[in-house]
Amino acid sequence: MxxxxxxxxxxxxxxxxxxxxxxxxxxxxxxxxxxxxxxxxxxxxxxxxxxxxxxxxxxxxxxxxxxxxxxxxxxxxxxxxxxxxxxxxxxxxxxxxxxxxxxxxxxxxxxxxxxxxxxxxxxxxxxxxxxxxxxxxxxxxxxxxxxxxxxxxxxxxxxxxxxxxxxxxxxxxxxxxxxxxxxxxREEPLLPRESLDEYRCLVELGFGGVGGSLSASLRRAYPTRKVARALDAARVATGAPVGSVTPGQWVTLTRVLTD
Structure with missing residues (x-):
């Protein structure tokens, strides 16, 4: 037993x-x-x-x-x-x-x-x-x-x-x-509710894994200059791997890229 x-x-x-x-x-x-x-x-x-x-x-x-x-x-x-x-x-x-x-x-x-x-x-x-x-x-x-x-x-x-x-x-x-x-x-999301789907799509794209960096993944869907501007606003290094990007930085990236 x-x-x-x-x-x-x-x-x-x-x-x-x-x-x-x-x-x-x-x-x-x-x-x-x-x-x-x-x-x-x-x-x-x-x-x-x-x-x-x-x-x-x-x-x-x-x-x-x-x-x-x-x-x-x-x-x-x-x-x-x-x-x-x-x-x-x-x-x-x-x-x-x-x-x-x-x-x-x-x-x-x-x-x-x-x-x-x-x-x-x-x-x-x-x-x-x-x-x-x-x-x-x-x-x-x-x-x-x-x-x-x-x-x-x-x-x-x-x-x-x-x-x-x-x-x-x-x-x-x-x-x-x-x-x-x-x-x-959270009582209120960190982004407007109408932007949450865009945020999730951006995360899926970023974790898609191209070239070993978040920048390379994002450039598949966004112009290079806009990606550079978003990375700068979020204080993310150009060659940063996706896993090192903090959730707060992802929120900033979404705001810039979907503006």
Missing amino acids: ARARNNDRRRLSQNFLADPATARWVVRTARVEPEDLVVEVGPGDGALTRFLVRDARWVIAHELDPRLADRLAERYRERAPGLRVVRGDFTFSRPPRTPFVVVGNIPYSRTSDIVRWCLGARHLTSATLVTQLEYARKRTGAYGRWSKVTVRSWPEWSWTLAGRIDRCRFRPVPRVDSGVLVLRA
Whole structure:
């Protein structure tokens, strides 16, 4: 039986947060309010659920492991009437039709799918996700390089690495430390809404990868002089690789190139 549970944990990328103080810090980082609707991803043994049901009015917890889902529902059946446990894959669920937040100690192997779901949820206001530290660092420009998914969503979403969690605070202990990645929807986009499609097209063009530089990629669609003027306004070196261009510089490039 124990071997079967361990196999399931590996298959589902289950590493449970075992330190209550850390769990409470994650929930505080999410800034959950008393009237909030929280969608929790992968509650597992309920380390975060314990604090979410205290702080939020409603919690919808999506758990793929039926054994854990049933146990969590039974534990809180009388204690937390605002909790609903859903058995199944979170990424196949429909987002709520009212404002909500996402919180979760998510399976490492599903991080990209879960982030994609969050970015596409119309009424999501924030997502606080425990991910592999390396993933959180790469998505927040920690190495002086920026990923396409971060840049593409930047006018509407902020990306922040809120902190690091030592791997020894999980059971079973994973091979790497974790990071707390926070996505927050901006109240107003950094560009006019009618310019967002142009911004995304520009990002797709820039990450198209021609000649190893952003300048070379942009010149496929814009006059050389206009590209030069945009790069100068954004303070981007002519030979700069696309990954080194910050999201803020992309916003400036869009303003100049689409003027």
